Amino acid sequence: DVKVTQSSRYLVKRTGEKVFLECVQDMDHENMFWYRQDPGLGLRLIYFSYDVKMKEKGDIPEGYSVSREKKERFSLILESASTNQTSMYLCASSFGRGTGELFFGEGSRLTVL
Amino acid sequence: AQKVTQAQTEISVVEKEDVTLDCVYETRDTTYYLFWYKQPPSGELVFLIRRNSFDEQNEISGRYSWNFQKSTSSFNFTITASQVVDSAVYFCALSEAKTSYDKVIFGPGTSLSVIP
Numbered sequence: 600d601v602k603v604t605q606s607s608r609y610l611v612k613r614t615g616e617k618v619f620l621e622c623v624q625d626m627d628h629e630n631m632f633w634y635r636q637d638p639g640l641g642l643r644l645i646y647f648s649y650d651v652k653m654k655e656k657g658d659i660p661e662g663y664s665v666s667r668e669k670k671e672r673f674s675l676i677l678e679s680a681s682t683n684q685t686s687m688y689l690c691a692s693s694f695g696r697g698t699g700e701l702f703f704g705e706g707s708r709l710t711v712l
Numbered sequence: 713a714q715k716v717t718q719a720q721t722e723i724s725v726v727e728k729e730d731v732t733l734d735c736v737y738e739t740r741d742t743t744y745y746l747f748w749y750k751q752p753p754s755g756e757l758v759f760l761i762r763r764n765s766f767d768e769q770n771e772i773s774g775r776y777s778w779n780f781q782k783s784t785s786s787f788n789f790t791i792t793a794s795q796v797v798d799s800a801v802y803f804c805a806l807s808e809a810k811t812s813y814d815k816v817i818f819g820p821g822t823s824l825s826v827i828p
Contacts, residue, residue, distance in 0.1 A: 630813060630814050632814075632816075634818075639721070639820055640820055641716075641718075641803060641818040641819050641820040641821050642757075642803065642818040643818075644815065644816075644817075647813065647815065649813050655813070657815075687755075689757065691757075693814040694814075695813070695814060698745070698762065698814065699745045699747060699762060699805075699807035699814050699816050700747075700759050700762060700814075701749075701757070701759065701814065701816060702759070703756055703757040703758075704756065705754065705755050705756045706755045706756070
C-alpha cells in the first residue's frame, strides 16, 4: 500500500514563528503536493513538485515555501506564521503519469496563536 | 480557468435512503479527468473514481454510481441504500490531462451525514 506520512497531526505555534511541515512517501512517486483545507473552500493547492529540487507554485503560494531535497520527502515551510495560516494542511503524492490519482496523508492541523 | 462547484454544502439522509451528490465543472480543455474523493472523519482523503473526458459511460461500483454528462458539465455521484459508514466529506475534482503534473483542482466538498 502507498503510504504518505505527515510528521505532525497537530501543531500549535505563535505568530512569527517558523514552521516546518514534513511529508514522506514510500512509493517512489514523482509528484508531491501541499494543499490547505478550509471549510467551504475545499482543498487549495499551495505548491507542488514534479522532481527533486523542482517546485511550482499552486494557487495560493503566498507566505509559504517548499523544499524537496530527496524524492521521498517534501517539506512545507511557513517563514513567519500568521493567524490566517491556521488550517488543515494535506500532503499528497502521485505517480506523475497524468492520471491525477493522488494519495494523501492524514493531514496536519496547524493553529497559529 | 478550471473550476469545480459542489452546490450542496451539507446533506443528511436516513440510513438506506439513496443520495445524489452534485458536481459541476468548468474547463476550456478538451481532454481532462474528473474525480471523486472521500474524506472520512479520520481525515485521509481516499480516491474513489476517475473518468476521462472521452468516456461518458456511467459507472457502477457496488452501491456507488457516477453519471457523467458533458452536455451539462456535470459529474454526479449517487450512493444507493446509504449506510452510516458513508458519512464523510466528498470532493469532486478536475485535472487537465496534457501534463504529467497531476495538478488537481478540488471543489469545496459536500458533507454527507447518514443517520441510523
